[in-house]
């Protein structure tokens with residue numbers, strides 16, 4: 256093989272690897288390499304193509320943006336809830352940004368801009384690089400008419416219905432907006448929403464999202480817009496194509512956009528030279544860590560729109576902007592061994608035991624490998640040296656294998672074909688990425704996992720950890736949660752490690768658990784996809800286990816935030832004869848199988864009223880929602896003809912008030928609202944301001 260053949264082979268390898276990585280990143284939202292690794296390979300490819308132009312190709316990933324079009328090709332539970340969207344052409348191509356990790360390249364960008372501007376005075380607009388998924392919104396006559404993802408840059412997926420569910424995207428504009436305007440930005444998942452979503456996913460033994468960016472991109476493409484509403488997504492807008500408007504500068508366009516009620520960041524700064532740019536970078540490299548949403552760098556834009564127009568763009572990115580990306584903190588460590596853990600739902604999760612390493616101030620010893628597909632794609636092996644990063648700076652994860660340090664004799668890790676505990680052959684449903692042990696009725700690990708979950712603090716809060724549950728299981732005393740309620744302290748005192756006092760404490764905690772409210776019982780019984788929040792919603796909506804058991808799938812999907820997958824899971828669980836028998840035993844043991852809705856209900860003053868709240872009140876918004884429910888009213892997040900009234904607090908959204916006028920919906924102040932309640936709803940609590948995140 257001569258040198259040119261080797262170059263050609265390397266180019267082909269890089270294109271294939273980068274195309275595949277783009278697909279995993281943009282379509283599946285399950286990245287297989289870190290941004291830094293991707294950008295390094297892309298740079299190598301671009302350099303080779305420059306040096307050997309005979310191998311240039313319009314298909315190369317150096318020539319086009321990564322595309323998010325097309326259905327998910329992974330097989331996660333999340334992917335099965337995504338759908339195909341109608342694709343529409345972008346009016347103006349939706350490009351990406353040239354990336355760099357080096358300050359000297361930012362200096363080169365500024366020097367190039369200086370030369371290109373030939374002495375004309377100009378400024379730079381520096382802003383945060385938001386780490387989400389790109390969106391293009393179109394407002395016609397002040398109304399949101401279309402939301403498109405970036406897609407392949409020429410056409411995007413039409414996600415309008417879902418965008419309308421994102422709380423800070425206005426449905427209508429205010430002020431002196433143009434008749435037709437297109438504005439671009441990012442859909443983000445703030446850290447708090449990301450943590451809550453992944454906590455739920457882990458609880459349900461689903462593969463958690465690797466980082467908030469993937470979570471945002473996946474959530475925006477969910478089939479069920481009610482579910483999108485519950486994901487806590489936020490939008491921030493940062494670009495109006497210069498071709499479409501007659502403003503002088505980008506910063507002026509952004510100020511205008513803000514005046515139309517659009518969410519625009521207030522962290523932008525005008526800089527006039529490279530030193531000011533560097534100061535902005537240094538400031539945000541540190542201070543971004545306390546922002547409530549993810550950012551991965553700084554974007555530097557030439558502010559004057561006339562200059563933007565004259566500089567134009569390459570096929571992939573504009574010449575008037577550059578992104579300086581922050582290096583994610585990462586550490587190199589070794590995989591000592593790989594465990595295959597069986598959870599309470601039977602899902603088998605590979606977990607790497609690592610040589611302890613310090614990362615962003617915490618010692619990392621273990622990292623999940625999520626599922627067999629991901630392990631295989633990354634070809635992770637025992638003995639490998641791997642890079643660990645904090646996903647979205649929160650969960651440690653393995654982002655890459657350092658192949659140069661791979662031991663010569665290493666062999667690919669083999670995912671087990673049978674359950675490591677009970678030996679049953681593992682199965683995989685078509686639409687799942689995970690392998691499952693199907694022996695849910697008698698696999699000891701699954702049974703113990705369900706018991707541990709049942710006893711956990713947020714469920715029944717029974718004083719039993721892993722060791723106690725294992726002992727009770729192994730001695731045959733407890734096989735199902737209802738067996739716990741038959742235990743006598745004398746049975747325990749005979750066992751290793753138990754004394755009279757500890758046995759009594761344990762029995763007392765079991766007794767006390769009979770007072771645990773119904774919503775926690777519903778969470779404790781371990782229905783797949785029913786986390787704490789869903790259990791609470793179900794308890795409030797149905798009021799009792801009896802009513803829930805009678806509900807069909809259609810009725811369940813009509814509940815806010817419950818999609819088809821969750822509804823089916825609830826239905827199947829409750830119809831299973833063994834589960835039904837266990838629920839009946841728990842009921843006989845004295846557990847709460849209904850809510851004290853009536854007791855919690857203070858009055859029927861708001862019976863039949865659907866209320867939308869906006870702004871801030873003398874109590875927190877959550878407390879206000881509870882107050883409405885306590886007086887038999889129903890909360891709703893969006894205004895429609897069936898809304899009874901808008902409860903408007905301080906700083907309530909002007910677009911909501913405008914919509915009320917259009918639809919003829921009454922608007923009540925907190926005082927007017929309280930006048931409807933007996934005792935004025937007994938006001939209490941501090942004022943909780945909810946400022947804009949950006």
Ligand code: IVH
Nearest residue numbers: 350351352382383384385389493494554573
């Ligand atoms: S301007 C023509 N400004 O980063 C490009 N993009 O890696 C206009 N991004 O595709 C984009 N923060 O999705 C711009 N402040 C910001 C941004 C930003 C994040 C995203 C955007 C872009 C990607 C490139």
